[in-house]
Amino acid sequence: MVADGAATTTPIPVRVAILGASGYTGAELLRLLSSHPHTSIVALSGERSAGSPMGSVFPHLAFGPPGGFVHSLPDLTTTAEVVTVAQAGAVDVVFCCLPHATTQKIIAQLPLDKVRVVDLSADFRLRDVDTYAAWYGAPHAAVELQRQAVYGLTELARDAVRGARLVANPGCYPTSAQLPLVPLLSAGLISPADIIVDAKSGVTGAGRAAKVGTLFCEAADGMSAYGVAAHRHAPEIEQGLSDAAGAPVDVVFTPHLVPLARGILSTMYVKLAAGVTADDLRARLAAVYDEEPFVHVLPAGAAPPHTRHVRGSNHAVMAVVADRVAGRAILVCVIDNIVKGASGQAIQNMNVMCGFPEMDGLGATPVFP
Template sequence: MDEIKTAILGASGYTGAELLRFLAGHPAFRVTALTADRKAGQAMAHVFPHFAALTLPDLVSIDQVDFSGIDAVFCCLPHGTTQDVISTLPASVKVCDLSADFRLRDVETYARWYGHPHQAPELQKTAVYGLTELARPEIRKARLVANPGCYPTSAQLPLIPLLRAGLIKADDIIIDAMSGVSGAGRAAKEANLYTEVAEGIHPYGIAGHRHAPEIEQGLSDAAGRTVDVSFTPHLMPMNRGMLSTIHVRPAAGVDAAALRSALSEIYRDEPFVRVLPDGGVPATRNVRGSNLCLIGVFADRVPGRAILVSAIDNLVKGASGQALQNMNLMFGLPETMGLDLQPLFP
């Protein structure tokens, strides 16, 4: 097989580094360009010393990259700047975008949540939302995949199949989600200092987090009607990991066991999604560093309610791992290629 020449745009952040961790052992993709405009000229091993053992191209600015020699682009740029960059890439390049720029189909919703008009609405129409397990056929044919956000991945994997099957009600879904600090990126902010985060927890973005419309888009598609969700994220004193505790109302005649059974059936052969047996409790430590998503289903004591719990690594299945999973599909490769690493515990 010919090597697939690969660029990572925005390689000086954590999702870029996480892609490199997987690509370093991937038999098909070869990283030939790494960009970071403000760190152009630096060695990757200077920016991320843990890669000192790898042979990697130095960081360059995006305009220094000759994209005619590039087959695959992982785009890890900040929200907002991504649209312009991807618009200029040659049509021959396949793109997986880890930003939020192409996730929302409705550009008006985008404008409302992101504070400016979408700069590439035509391109947006071609983007495929890359929740891998639930959109394989479209992803295989896509040229541009919008990689889902971390919270939306953790929420939609358990919810979408149940909504599609009509097993839960669409009008009373509450998601309390918790994320490790790496989700905030590597920018130097007081709020993310060790001293501000360690040994403490708090919610943030209550009723106003940008992942809410993304979740609602997917759930609405699944339910065939408009779905509003109550979504409250919390910051956790840990590097990685994301847990969503989701409160749902089963449809009439449906109990928690039926929900578990349905999810188990749907995800039975999935390499990365595992529905735990009765009593099994998802814990983020059991997916750390891996592309796994664990799902648990529980009867609630309150009649008419059930609880879904999902656990992922926010940087892997919630970002770079799913991106590689998607890119594997886009190039016709085995979906698990380069991704079959075990979790790191402890």
């Protein structure tokens, strides 16, 4: 059920700061917030671009809405300066788009009794700090904050998000995998064993920093698997699926890089519980997401969704198909990796935290062609 815009104690307009605004997720936050009726951008950080106007880093933001959104934005500054502004009580919501490991130390400096935080890094997604250390190569530096963090897969955690001061925004792959799989596991319709998640992502998922693997000549005209049997989103997916199943769940997860700017397509292979059909899976998903504005379940016989069907939007579209192998089914889910997989879901979580309608700032229709 979508939040109904219940009363909030947060001042309006909400004063927003974005840490790491010079990356793709930061720019996407600004694009979406440009149409949000209840926010005002008061601080932006970008270490390498500190002192520069936002328009010099992302010129596309200068052309909308009328008058030029970019002209009302503060210049980029350092993370330390934004933290100081937040400590002084001049910020209501902080979006954190910094790299993992860095984020823990920064958020620990923020006054969470006064500021709500939505963290787009991986630092607070894994509840078990030992699991975090094993997958990210260093001990968790803010264990007490981890205990406060709420994992913000909005449609499945709305009540917890509503009262949170710190929300861990889910990863892009885990969003596309958990939205279809969690309701099926919680209802006992599929086996928790032998789940395969085969996922493809556009190049923006690798971030804006220059890397050889994402150069045009390296990424164009081809597709490659990466992080095989070792991708850090695997334990995040397993955490959500284990919660849903009520017992540990292991998945086979392989991500692939495809020559798209944005978009994720995840194909999931599952074993049906005894007596269950693919139609039962579809009916369950349709019932769970019937009143959700952003999650859509295609009817039987419809063509599987394409990434272009959600490009630039906060929508997730999924399909269920009976496998030709008896007792199995195939699920397909598409999202825009930097909207529903990052910045759009972050704004959706902010809306829930602040008591705003969830559609605020997120009403954009997908862009096609």
